[in-house]
């Protein structure tokens with residue numbers, strides 16, 4: 277499969293054949309040979325590994341373990357011999373990277389870290405000195421590498437702004453659905469400008485993320501390659517789930533209860549409150565919430581406990597906190613639930629649930645629609661539709677053979693379409709390609 281690769285530079289020339297408001301880009305189609313996944317789930321072995329020679333500086337704004345960081349982990353490991361990760365905040369992500377042999381640096385600034393969707397305007401003024409310092413730090417580090425890979429939005433801003441200093445090609449991994457539903461006008465404007473004028477390559481984690489970026493920036497529709505996250509299903513198959521009772525005992529979960537597990541950080545848009553509402557109408561079901569408030573959503577975490585009390589279901593709701601051993605936790609469940617109220621840019625928890633051979637019930641929006649097919653390899657419900665979630669969970673609870681059938685199809689699909697191997701090959705190909713096509717003059 278050959279996918280187009282998009283390059284933009286600071287060219288003053290308008291791109292001919294485009295409307296007046298199209299981005300002023302020099303654009304080349306330089307197709308990348310993408311790894312195809314065989315029906316057995318393994319990429320073509322004859323495709324050569326291309327990242328062998330490119331050196332990469334990865335930048336990520338978070339030290340916490342969210343989806344962005346967990347998908348960077350295996351990529352940074354794959355590139356470890358010739359790369360480094362620069363974190364803009366310290367946290368457990370650093371230790372996880374180091375344990376895999378990845379070199380890590382941390383450059384943190386409390387004022388920059390405090391800028392978020394809500395506090396963009398007051399935040400950035402206060403943080404200006406810190407922003408400038410971080411732009412300079414990233415640029416100084418980037419000069420030691422062939423290519424700069426920016427894994428999050430804040431990393432995009434700080435890494436791309438320093439391009440006149442580092443003069444390295446910039447890749448942005450788009451992992452958000454960049455629309456007004458989710459982001460402020462100013463934030464969208466900044467991203468739009470940086471992508472149109474500074475970034476050399478973008479790669480999206482889903483068609484949903486790619487389409488939103490294309491609509492925002494006016495990039496040609498074929499300019500944003502999509503590389504879905506991949507996981508190693510073998511780590512799930514290795515969990516000895518033959519004795520679920522023993523596994524539940526080890527994890528401190530109720531023994532004989534029928535368990536629906538919702539995995540993800542506690543945050544309003546992840547919709548744990550929707551799951552609690554549904555649970556109140558499902559007397560025979562327990563809910564396990566696996567995840568913590570990673571980015572300051574402690575009030576929401578508290579509100580969930582109060583909601584469980586108010587609904588009289590506290591004895592059937594189990595707050596497990598953040599956990600590292602996802603395969604075991606997923607295998608200990610009877611069903612995996614996903615209740616995000618906003619379109620999920622991708623949804624790693626869904627492919628993990630599929631790899632655990634569990635039936636997945638998920639909110640039908642965003643990247644989820646690229647993974648699940650209703651009643652074929654999972655069950656889709658409209659976001660926020662509490663009766664819809666009740667019906668889905670109840671049906672799968674009462675029809676275990678059907679639940680097993682969905683899970684079995686899901687396991688086969690995840691191996692075929694979301695393998696870690698394909699993800700790594702395609703990402704490393706894009707990195708190598710960008711490094712090769714944008715040689716830096718001052719190395």
Ligand code: UDP
Pocket residue numbers: 341342343344346539540541566567568597598599600602622623624625626628
């Ligand atoms: N996760 C984890 N421990 C937890 C809860 C979640 O390791 O206690 C992981 C989960 O397995 C998944 C990731 O966090 O790999 C969340 O990624 P997803 O794409 O679902 O959501 P995001 O964090 O990107 O919004």
